[in-house]
Amino acid sequence: MEKNPDKGYIALLGWSLAAVEAAETFDRRYVVVAPNWAEEYCEKHNIPYVPWNFERLNDRSIEIAETLRDMGVDVAVPLFEETVEWAGAINSVLLQSPRLYGQSLLLRDKALMKRRAQLGGIRVGIFEEAHDKEDVIRFLKRVNQTLLKLDGDPNDPIHLKAFDKAGCLGHRVIRTPDEVDSIPDEEFPVLMESHLDGWEFAVEAWVHNGKIAFLNISEYVSLGYSVFVPASPELEHYRPQITAQIEKLIKAFDIEFGLIHPEYFVTSDGEMYFGEVAYRPPGFKVFELLERVYGFNAYQATMLVFDPKASAEEVQQFFPREVEDANGYAGCFGVSPRRRVVSRLEIPEEVEDDPYFESHELTPPVEETVTKRTAFGTHWGLVYFRGEDPLRLRDLLKHQEELDYYI
Template sequence: MPSNEPLQDLSFKRNDQIDRKHLQTRKTGPKKLEHKKRHPEKKIALIGWSVASIEALDKMKRPYLVVSLPDFEEYATTHNIPFLPWEFSRDLPYEDIFKHAEALYRKLKELEVDHAIPIFEETVEWAGALNAHFRDDPRLFDHAVLFRDKALMKRRAHIGGLRVGVFEEGETKEDVRRFFRRVNQSLLRHPEQDPDPVHVKAFNKAGAAGHRIIRSEADIDRKLTDNNFPCLMESHLEGVEISCEAFIRGGKVQFLNITEYVVFGYSMMVPPSPEIEELRPAIREEVQKIVDVFDIDHGIIHPEFFLSNDGTIYFGEVAYRIPGGHIFDLMKKTYGFNPYEAHILCCDPNTTEEELDGVFPDEKSFNGHAGSFLVYPKSDYISGVNIPKDLEDHPSFDKHTLFHPGVSKIQEQEGYGNHLGTVFFYNELSDHVKQPLTDYVDHDFFM
């Protein structure tokens, strides 16, 4: 029986069948990286500055070179630290960083360096560019950018099946206004009555830098300037925020630390409260999923998650570097191992299983709870340190590093700025650490 379909429709159907067969036979999705080892007799370049990491390299007798800002050269010379000063140009497009890194690569190659390890957030793309040059594989740089560009990062996580909030990229205030309205419309909330907040974030800044919470349309005009664009816009995720410090070798999580953010931006505790610790198996599964989705063979990652009241785990973001907030020091206190040494071992692709044997403790065998409280100046001018009378008498008080800065005028900074010292607490019970980490948020430690 003859078909009544037009010939052109039959043609489209045949083409569609051919296209489907093509999609079924070709590989789609992320391209796998070829994780090559470094030259065993060459040096490691530490990109950034960390005395604890330098001490770890010295202890393990691994040949190295520190690449950091010229400000650190005098200290390095005094303490016989192999050092190369370098001005890391800021606010460069990523493709320009890759080109600029070639000159640094040539210098390092002459100095017998064959691998780069980033320390700070702003050095991740530089280390990625250097390793791309060392291995003659530009995709290693693209891979590093995944951990710096929050939009790319979210998209990769979403493609890989991690739970994320709604997000878009914004270029103008009108983009934010449209996003704010759409999110609240989907939640059946009226923007003029009880809107849900949305978050505006810089693509490549750490911590709270560039982060604005938009609670109303009026906030869009009041809180945002041209400096906030382009940006990542994302819906609000409710719940307890945690970070993880995952040491990776051979594409598998070797050790997982969970840090509870007691007061975001100010205080954190290791290990977390018992109710969060109970979720360790599920959290570990999500972290391993990040390792798989982002094709990570070795190193350390610092992902952040939101734990909702029903136990759902939402991905926030992930960094490929040492965490801030003195988290490594808290781990050292409660787990009794040296995370700085473990970081170097995991970041070195030549590390053997024998070298890692016995490095990590049992994740469940911790010795009490340790917390850090970051102290920020609350005014532009300070004349001295104002330590509460009851602080050092607190049963959980461990130590503090509060100091008076060399100048009284505090420079205007993005986000929370730089903390001027830290207060450390320790106790066998988590509640006895969380309580002071919360109590001192409103205290002004500087006069």
């Protein structure tokens, strides 16, 4: 697409084909910053590219910021959790705003993040850091004591998450001290949280000039399995409260621009609990679902709100009206094999015949024996659905958990 030299020049941090594709068809100049293995591919397909290996920040990190600055790049957009602090560091140089780096560190560490939220007057559950298995057992006991459980009562579970990994990666649920043994030592340190019984949802909010430009609520049907957008009317009913929560978050973290992706619980009494927030595109292909129902490309939206040269009018015109402009509901389900031994992929007939079923990205099994599922987010591929009725879509997504895709 014809690039407009009056608009921003954007660096994409990390390799994402979908982001490159979006950048290609957007009116901004762009460059991909990615490890050397992407070089051959970028050269072959004529994709603007600067090599960089994103390891720990070190003395040489200034080089990439200077390289991009000398190229005339205006802003860096992080595409993955691992590049969030890089974007902070680079943008603090490009935009001459040192606090951006500090902000990115807050957004990278789940324990720091919770404390900051707490300080900002946002409700969070009980949480603690664990450095070894002992810590986990102690936390599990204490949480359940707090809940006035007696010995022999089934425990309430606790959740373990890596400090600095995206979404569901490394997410475990622990119910008994025995299960603690199954955690490999190299996963420590981790963040532990009490379990909240409630309705979990995520938000994708595009922020420009410190204000929400577009707010999507993604409804989880089952965490780690399925999600759909826009949320059902029951959850959308909370939109004013949710918007107020996001505004609090923007203030607490002092966010001027960018895409934030927080997760919340809403408990049965209507109280919102903050889970965590990420400063990057969500996993689970929510961007694709949004494009399916709203028609705008969420990667382009992200580049737009990051661009310091974007005007308020352009941003306003870019986004559709929330919920009202959505054409139906779109959801996806992450398939995991239910059997221990599988020989082939076969989409269940009832799914294939369902008018809501659209497509899937499952591949035939490479091995016959299925590794036991230990953590969330280890599905074998997604199945996409779309339809007019959010409740029917939700039931359909839920029902997928009982079906065999691999037999």
